[in-house]
Amino acid sequence: MNYIAVRLLLTLPMVFILLTLVFVLLRVAPGDPAAAMLGAHASIEVIEELRQQMGLNDPILVQYVRYLADVARGDLGVSFRFKVPVWDLIKHRLTATLELVLCAFVLAVVIGLGVGIFSATRRGTVWDFLGDTYGILTYAFPIFWLGVMAQLLFAIQLDWLPTSGRFPAYLVPPARHTGLYLVDSLLEGRLDKFLAAVRHLVLPATVLGLYISGIFARMVRTNMLQTLKADYILAARARGVKERWVTLRHGLRNALVPVVTMLGLQFAMLLGGAVLTETTFNWPGMASFLVERLLERDYPSVQGIVTVFALMVAAVSILIDVINALVDPRIRY
């Protein structure tokens, strides 16, 4: 418990720096937000009044402190375009993004562990080479291109799966409990809704998951190889422990700590990849919303969305440390 508290404290500076970065970036952005909000025909007096109201005329430090205080209170500001709090705009999108990213993550972990362990235990064989090639290939494919090609093939040419979106228009989305359609539809006891949600998820989640799975497989392989060379592995084999047991119980568990740590960094990559996947598949998530807001120069929304991303990254980094502490009892402060 103590360990977790220490980690939480250590993450604070990171959150602080990320928030500062977001603030600075968006203050450097050209254009007057007040003028943008009122449109081309507003008079200078009206614009000036709005600037005053929005606090844009205050010294930059005052604005900075106010921003930090707002974030601390969970206030992400008001969208210029929609004139409603940013949080109201993104809270549903946040769960959509989470659903997509989590499914992709699970897929990547399953494939990555499978391919990684498989190659590591067959080092130097054709299988190892194929596993390596898989890693290099999945990395080389731009995620958006893979998405568009998958759309062309599976949705348009073969018509097996829906092209885009998160849920069919002819069904009422499940009542919100968790915000994850897969869970909510089951809670409602509606199998048809669950299947509809799955059908929409298959393509984007697979594309996003494949993208990470290759890198993950290579990390698992490298770490497994390193652990399998250790003396305790030799000792276990000498004692006559079954090879499968040696691999999973002695090898994998010890290889897992660096892998879990890198998984945390991969999660950030997944969020970046989500921007592309969500856009390709018209997934109503936070990442595609960020692109939309950026293109419209709705900077308060952008600031709010990027703040949430920063908090997510920090949360995952804490989570990873906690998991590592659980997997490996040697890790303590």
Added chain:
Amino acid sequence: MRRTWARLKDELLTVSGLRVILGGLIVLFYVAVAVLAPVLAPFDPEKLGVGPMLALPDETYRFGTTHLGYDLFSRTVYGTRIALEVVLLASFIAVLVGVPLGLVSGYTGGRLDRTLVLLMDSVYSFPDLILAIVVAAILGSGLVNAAVAVSVVYIPQYFRVTRNHTLAVREEPFVEAARALGATRPDIIRRYIFPNVSQSIPVILTLNSADAILTLAGLSFLGFGITPPKPFWGLDVSEAWRYLTLTQEYPQVWWWTAVPGLAIVILILGFTLLGEGLNDILNPQLRESQR
């Protein structure tokens, strides 16, 4: 000399060596295409209506044409120029900022080092593409702006590698000797530390180039960085995709999406193979541990 050559020949015949050769050939091919683009491309890549709308590949339009009558072959060929220009520029900026900061931070240590490490780690932990699109959106489109947006992502990587390497080299006896002889700090960093640290830069440079192209392609797919009518692969995939969501019919759309996408894939493969092969050959310790 002959022994070096013999050793080199041995190295090149391993898997890593073959990777370096294959990757190097691919990258060289792209460089050649970029240089020879005006000779190779039969049409102006930015000119509308040089061909009919959505023609299938034939002798005149080797990769077919797009919905606006652009010649896809010419655009793909000229795309190599933009890709390599942006990557070169972005790497240059990232090295120019990241390496000196890493050297100073690693050598000086103390509070400056802690602050810089925290700052760079924070930037590093943030999703690459999200950072790049925010910067690209703020800067606006254009080749240089796109390069800056891409470089922001890679500065922390050069910083980290340089700093960690500097920390190790700093403790070497020859550095201590230089210090004892009264060499100044800039002198030590420049003449004793940098030459030892700089060896690791080419490998990261090659591997980052692959990543940088992916980032740039992602940026332009989303509508940032490189914008129409500039010929760039990510942009062409995006145009085809936008068109596709409207009509869904044409087999031409397959060409229009597949060709620029493959251009990206092959170049990334080239850089990755080259970078990883070099890494294996230049860092034999790492290779041992993987064997």
